[in-house]
Amino acid sequence: MATHLVQKPGESTWYVRMAVPTDVRHAFGGRAKLIKTTGTSNRAEAMDRRHPILAQWKADIAAAREQKHVAGDQWRLAQHQAGLDLQTQRTKAITRIYTPSSPDEPKPSFAWFEQLPEIISNLRNEGHDAIASRLTDYAKRYVAALEDGITAGAGIDLHNELLTIMADMEAVCISEEYGLSDAEHQEAKAIIHNPVIYKPVSPITxxxxxxxxxxxxxxxxxxxxxxxxxxxxxxxxxxxxxxxxxxxxxxxxxxxxxxxxxxxxxxxxxxxxxxxxxxxxxxxxxxxxxxxxxxxxxxxxxxxxxxGKAKVAAARKAFTPEQIESLYKVAKTQNNQTLCDLITLGAHTGCRIEELAQLRKESVVKIEGVLSFKIEDSKTAAGIREIPVHSAIKTTVERLIKDSGDGFLLPASSGNKYGIRSDSLSKAFGRVKTAEGFGKQHVFHSVRAMVITLLLRAEVVGPTVANIVGHETGIVTFDIYDEGASPQQKLKALEKLSFNFT
CATH class of the missing domain: 1.10.150.130 (Tyrosine recombinase, N-terminal domain)
Structure with missing residues (x-):
């Protein structure tokens, strides 16, 4: 692996050296390599000091390439638009030639023709003799055609010839403005003569x-x-x-x-x-x-x-107790104990599925004498909370703690590429609920919606429900100043939940 460190003959100081890629040498004054002293003769120190120097050079090379990429698309886009404009002029000219003129129609202006001598002179002064000669020959044929009387066909031929010369002039101008190579100049000519061959490069590189x-x-x-x-x-x-x-x-x-x-x-x-x-x-x-x-x-x-009707039809729905009990029974029939435990915990806490998947043995603690789940990470600040353990699931929690092999209460795969541990649990639940006829409106989050609905219908006050499920109320009094319901209050509320999980 290259270190990019060198020493000059007769010197002990180490230098950083890196070759400049051919395509960006123009941005570095044409240099083929970059070299800079590290200021030390100690090779170990030089190895450390080279990193910021190399990083800056690489960033400069990347910036030069990006600038060249943008500039390249700019001149191609300019040629594309110029080509479209010339096509529009050609269409208008043909239409005008074949459209009968009325006596009152103003005579066409020949001001452009009177400017040709000056244009030709400027072209020669700038070294574009070939195009200047083509314009000179065109002017002679145009004058001769005027004297003989221009037919429709001859008029179209003359106009096409003029537009071809103008297109080549535009390609020359764009080549000089952007410093195009011979190959790029030929591409510029091709684009302006046939603009459809170019498609703008996406700026989202x-x-x-x-x-x-x-x-x-x-x-x-x-x-x-x-x-x-x-x-x-x-x-x-x-x-x-x-x-x-x-x-x-x-x-x-x-x-x-x-x-x-x-x-x-x-x-x-x-x-x-x-x-x-x-x-x-x-x-x-x-x-x-x-x-x-x-x-x-x-x-x-x-x-x-x-x-409103469509929103209701598309919105997620809460499970009913009977529905979640039926899903539990299916999981039990399939001997899927993990899914049974997931449903049991969700139905008695209202937790999000990832919150349940992240519960560890040490997440079960006593808060003011009440056995609780301590949620230490959540998608929102309000989600960080303590949830009392419902009396109906204490035995389940004790078993999960005892049987845990990796510290987590619920066994699951190591998680997907984002570290979301609930991925396999969510898929398992999805397969069961789909097989039982539930569609996209019902997901595991529907268990959470069910818990909230049941608590509110059991006359648990809104702020306490929000404390349990980890929601903000949107009211400053409760969200900023209130310390929230006590563990005993939350436990009393949760005990209103009752399911037949057998």
Missing amino acids: DGRLDKFRAQRVKDSIANKTIDQQESKLRKLSDYLRDQGKTLTSETVAAWLESLNMTSKTKAQYLLAGSTFWQWAIKHDTHWKELHQGQDNPFKEQALPKLS
Whole structure:
């Protein structure tokens, strides 16, 4: 593995040296290699000191490549648009030639023709003799055609010739502006003559997505959220590339229209796009240049709204006690003790499934003399709480503590790639409830909804229910100042729950 450390002849000091890739040497003054002193003759110290130097050089190379990528797409996009403009001019000219003119129609202006001598002179002064000669020959044929009387066919031929020369002139101009190579100049000519061969490169590049991910990780965003948003952004990037479109509000609207998804899901796609846009505008210089003056295209997008009836039909539903008891019996029949225990714990606590999966032997503690589950991590601050152990499940809890082989109360796989331990438990529950005829409206979270419903119907006050299940009330008095219900109050409330789990 290369250390990138060298010593110059006759010197003891160590230097850092790295080759500059050919494609970005222009950004480093044409240099083929970079070299910088570490300021030490101690090789061990030099090994440490080289890291920030190499990191900066690699960052500079990446930035140069990104800038070249953006610039490349800019000149290609410019040629694409110029080619479309020339095609529009050609269509208008043909229409005008074949459309009978009225006596009152103004005579065509020949001001452009009077400017040709000056244009030709400028071209020669700039060294573009070939195009200057083509324009000179064109002018002669045009004058001759005027003297003989231009037919419709001859008029179209002359106009096409002029547009071809203009296209080649545009390619020359773009080549000089961006310093294009011979191969790139030929590509520029091909694009302006046939603009459909070019499809804009998506600005949502792999490099930008990598930087966006790094920032999100730094901000302590969950890996699952980062992956989900990146997946959505890649779908948009593929759409832009495949459709040959730039990132605009209209393009985003068309993309959303192409997605066969609910408005709720589309809203999540818009959130991912908007989050990325805000990051890029703040942290990516080239992105700001590319989209200067453009509003966030993910904002103000209209999504179809569900009617009240449709919302009710799509909303998740709470299980009834009879339904959850029937699912318990099925799990029991299948000898799936873990699923039976999951249902039992959920029905007597109202916990989220991952909260249950994370319970350990040491999570069972006494709070003010009341045996309780201590939830130390949750998706919200309100979720960090203590839940009294219902008298009906004390025996189950004791067994789970005794039988635990890894410290967790519920045996499960090691978790999915995001460390979500409840993944296998959720799938097992899903298979059983689906087999019993329950659809998407019923999930394990429906057990939580059932507990909340039963407690409220048993006349447990709202703030106490919120304390038990880990919800904020939305009322400052309860959420900020109130210490919450006591363990005894919460236990008294939970004891109102009763299920026939046999």
